[in-house]
Amino acid sequence: MKIDTIYSKILLYGFLAALFFSSTFAINKWLNVEMLGHWYWTASLRYIYVFLLINIIILIKNGSYSLLRTYKCYFQNILFWNMAGGIGFGIFYLCLCYAASYSDGWVLASTWQTTILFTPVVLFLLKERIKLHGVLYLIVMFIGVLLINNYAFKTIDDAFFNSIIPILIAAFSYPLGNTLCKFACEGKYEKISIHKYGISKDPLNQILIMVLGALPLIFIVGFIVNPTQPTIYQLKYIFIIAILTGVIATYFLYKARKIANKDGTALAFADGTQSIESPLALFWGFILFNEQLPNLSGWIGLILLTLGMGLFYLKNIKRQNNSIQNQKNY
Structure with missing residues (x-):
């Protein structure tokens, strides 16, 4: 397959993945505000549905042995997985759904991109070596986020604490828990290595064990919050969200990565396509729910955010090309 054909297909599947991922930002706000549903059910029901779906998929795809080994791994290292899953899945999505009651979808999606800034912080806290290249592009992206949310930073009020702060907590929790x-899974924690269970290389098993780790925290938060009963709309449409993000969007992203095969440059490009979630979330919110368009500084921020992401991934692609070329010369 020609290089341009490969990249065209990666771009197509990557765009479709981002389209479905970004749709959930607007749907969450619609469920929480328009349908008067409590934000807690928007978060918890998604994981309950994903839990059921993943169990069925693993059972069909890998068999009962693989499923039982996943549960055995979880229960034998329950404290670690409750911490990792509780942070990376539980706190992450609880905060995101809470903020959806106070923020437009495109603001939510744009501010969420700060998770890219938090990733090197997480690696530093976990005592990993960090390469400083690309910091300039991360700063450009962060400035973009500040401009997008300029209205929120004019005054420190309830809207600020109920929207921006929870999103930032979610953006930090996601890379921390998943790292x-x-x-x-890579065996860096000898006492918690899951290699002996034979499930460390299958993303489905990893998703299940993280969901298992998140459920205790989700149930505890439900007891504390004591929400009203979920609406019929939440019961139906959150199942749709689970399918959109957990099945369709993930399928398209995995399809793009599969086309990239073992080509590191193409793989970086496939992951980079997800940077268009912010403008797509703006599209969903405006078309479906008539959300307010950003002001001038918001548009500039959106451009800077997208530009920073694009340059960040192009820099990685260029570096990988130079590395490949040096290996050939050697």
Whole structure:
């Protein structure tokens, strides 16, 4: 397959993945505000549905042995997985759904991109070596986020604490919890290594064990919050969200990565396509729910955010090309 054909297909599947991922930002706000549903059910029901779906998929795809080994791994390292899953899945999505009651979808999606800034912080806290290249692009992205949310930073009020702060907590929790899972799967934590269970290389098993770790925290928060009963709309449409994000969007992203095969440059490009979630979330919110368009500084921030992401990934692609070329010369 020609290089341009490969990249065209990656771009197509990556765009479709981002389209479905970004749709959930607007749907969450619609469920919480328009349908008067409590934010807690928007978060918890998604994981309950994903839990059921993942169990069925693993059972069909890998068999009962693989499923039982996942549960055995979880219960034998329950404290670690409750921490990793509780942070990376539980706190992450609880905060995101809470903020959806106070923020437009495009603001939510844009501010969420700060998770890219928090990733090197997480690696530093976990005592990993950090390469400083690309910091300039991260700063450009962060400035973009500040401009997008300029109205929120004019005054420190309830809207600020109920929207921006929870999103930032979610943006930090997601890489922290999932990096803990990644390191455990790679055997970096000897006492918590899951290699002996034979499930460390299958993303489905990893998703299940992280969901298992998140459920205790989700149930505890439900007891504390004591929400009203979920609406019929939440019961129906959150199942749709689970399918959109957990099945369709993930399928398209995995399809793009599969086309990239073992080409590191193409793989970086496939992951980079997800940077268009912010403008897509703006599209969903405006078309479906008539959300307010950003002001001038918001548009500039959106451009800077997208530009920073694009340059960040192009820099990685260029570096990988130079590395490949040096290996050939050697």
